[in-house]
Amino acid sequence: MSGQTFREDLKEKAIRWLEENRGIVILFFVLPASLIFDLFVRVRIWVNRKFLEKSSTHENRVETIQQRVKVWNSTPSSDRKLLCTSRPNWQSLSTTFFDKTKCHQIPVDLHEILALDEKNLILHAEPNVTVAEACKYLVPKGYALAVTLEIGDATLGGLAFGVGMTTHSHKVGLYQETIVEYEVVTSKGDLLIVTGENEHSDLFYCLPWSHGTLGFLTSLKLKLIKVKPYVHMTYLPMRQEETLCRQMMKLSGAIDKDYQVADFLEATIYDKDKAVIMVANFAEVDTLKKWWKINDVTRWWKPWFYKYVETKFIGGGSEYIPLESYLLRHNRAIFWVVEDMIPFGNHWLFRLLFGWLLPPKPAFLKFTTTSAVREMTFAKQVFQDIVMPLETLDSQMAKAVELFERYPLLVYPCRIYDHQRGPQGQLRVPPKERLVPGTNYAMYNDLGVYGTPGQIKAKKFYNPSYAMREMEKFTREVGGYSFLYADIFMDEKEFNEMFDMELYEKVRKRYNCNEAFPRLYDKVKPEVDVIQISEEFAKKQK
Structure with missing residues (x-):
């Protein structure tokens, strides 16, 4: 047996063992390590807040970022790398690993809640404040973010430059609709206050879904809603006489x-x-x-x-x-993703003894991801949130089940607005025929598909590239959008058919982004050839 053959055989055995014993590995390694890691991060942030950030103002911290960008500008253009933040890939909730080693990395260590405007119901916060921190701060005061993602580790800034949606979105829309102001450091080191009404309104509409390709976010102002201490939850079974x-x-x-x-x-x-x-x-x-x-x-x-x-x-x-x-x-349970990691995780004995360790930290799961495990995340699992017109829900579910044979499925209704300003960023204006009569919005929904496809569980043939590309094709045909935190299988032409890049490209030119920041498709596409790996995976099953 050659050395290469031996290594490939060992790799296959390791992956097989990991898959067959994943729950045990996560229980005895990932969960305790996640807890220790989380404590370390919390202590580091506390020390930073106590002794560093508290000794400086928000303005001082932002000025430091501006100076670092200006230093980058002072270097010869031939020596410059594209800009990105220095936040490690594994700390984001994205499933992909953008190669930051090829970029000039700027630290953006901004973790503070800056102000609460109770009169106007506005929260002013730095971008690395997490959803969990915002909840703990706001709810006791009688407020909540208008859109609160269910994952506590998500950051307010990450959602601002990505996307967020939740069960209140049928009343307020996507997370981006709740942002009234961005504070952004540009590629030249300038500090801009960006709103939908000032001279930077074009940038305002393109920052959502931009994934850090237009500037550095240093703070944002978010709409709040008044709340009560409880919700009265009513559970309605699906009526068979109505879809x-x-x-x-x-x-x-x-x-x-x-x-x-x-x-x-x-x-x-x-x-x-x-x-x-x-x-x-x-x-x-x-x-x-x-x-x-x-x-x-x-x-x-x-x-x-x-x-x-x-x-x-x-x-x-x-x-x-x-x-x-x-x-x-x-x-x-990270919706129901943890079930595939720990099949026995919902057993009463496990919850009693180890439930306090959940959930495994998404950051730590990414931190410990090897190339073999990374391949498994898209070849043998599906993580997709997709925005599509609500009127197509029945066909959405049918298509998802046909391709992935996977339940449960998640559905959140959500408004998509027509702001009546022409191009309004990467999301296209909803067709007029889809607008709710008498309004400027159409009702879309998030379809969440998470976990191991049924074909994999049943040990049947499964081609991940075929399934994902068919789902993306369906999404484009109905006028929907894939969330870009997850792996995409589209080529750039197909990506540009799904998203409206007209205003985005104009904004990149106006704010000197083309020579300073990665392009959106390059930033969010998988760092590995998912098509090739998927096809090789499919061949091995035949």
């Missing part, structure tokens, strides 16, 4: 703009005949009867939220959930 699409269209207000929609709306589809729609409204618990129906769903010994709903409320019901717990209800 899920029709029910979600009605409940989201997509059919009648005057329909009294709930504060929060989502659906989890467990199989073709079984789904639960969840509607929630802000509530006070002011009677003993209500108090008896309180359920803190995020307690570490409790069942994972989606499993709990499936077993207890598949036939309907209601309860009261503390608001912060509701907002982060999917955090512990």
Whole structure:
């Protein structure tokens, strides 16, 4: 046996062992290491806040970033690398690994909440504040972000330059709709205040979905909503006489703009005949009867939220959930991704003994990702959030199940606005025929598909490049968009068909980005040849 053959054989055995014993590896290595790692990060940030950031102002910290960019500008153009932040890839929630070693890296260590404007309901924060930190700060004061992602480690800045959507989005739209101001350092080291009404409005509309390819974000101002301590959650089983699409269209207000929609709306589809729609409204618990129906769903010994709903409320019901717990209800099981990592994770004994260790830190999972494990993340798993017109929901679900044979599926309705200004960034203006009558928005939805495809579990033939490219083709045909945190299989021509790059390219030219920052497609495309690896994976199954 040659040395190369031996290494390939050893690699295959290692991958096979990892797959067959993944739960044990995660339990005895990843979870404890995630806990230690998380404590280390928290201590580092605390020390930084206590002794460094608190001894300086936000203005001082931003000026340091400006000076570093200006130093880069002072070097000969032939010696310059493209700019990016120095934040390690493994600290982001993206599944890809952009090669930052080829860039000039600028530290952007900004972690502070700067101000709370209770009169105008605005939070001013630096970009590395996490969703969990924002929740802990705001909820006790009676406020919440208008769009609160369920994953606590997501950062406010990462969502601003990426995308965010949640169960309140049928009332307010995507995360980008809740941003009223960006503070951005440009490629020249200038500091800009960017709003939709000032001279930088073109940049304002292109910063969402730009993934750090137009400038460095140093702060942002976000809309807040007034809240109550609890939500009253009502679980509605899918009615067989009416499609899920029709029910979600009605409940989201997509059919009648005057329909009294709930504060929060989502659906989890467990199989073709079984789904639960969840509607929630802000509530006070002011009677003993209500108090008896309180359920803190995020307690570490409790069942994972989606499993709990499936077993207890598949036939309907209601309860009261503390608001912060509701907002982060999917955090512990990362929706249902942890089930594929730890198949026994929802067992009552595991929860009792080890539930407090969940969830595994996404950052640590990325930090420990080898090339073999990286290949497995797109060849044998699917992580996709896709924005598509809500009226196509039934065909969306059918296509996802056909290609991935995967349940559960996640559905969040969401407004996509026509701001009536011509090109409005990377998302195209919704077609007029899709606008909700009497409004300037159309109702879309997030379709979440996460975990191991059914073909892999059943040991059937599965071609990941075919499945993903077919899903992307379907998405383009219905006028939808793939979230760019996940691996894309599109070539650049197909990418430009999905997204509107007209204003983005003009903005890059106006703000001198072409020689300073990576282009969007280059920034978000997988760092490995997913097509080639997927095809090789498919061949091995034949």
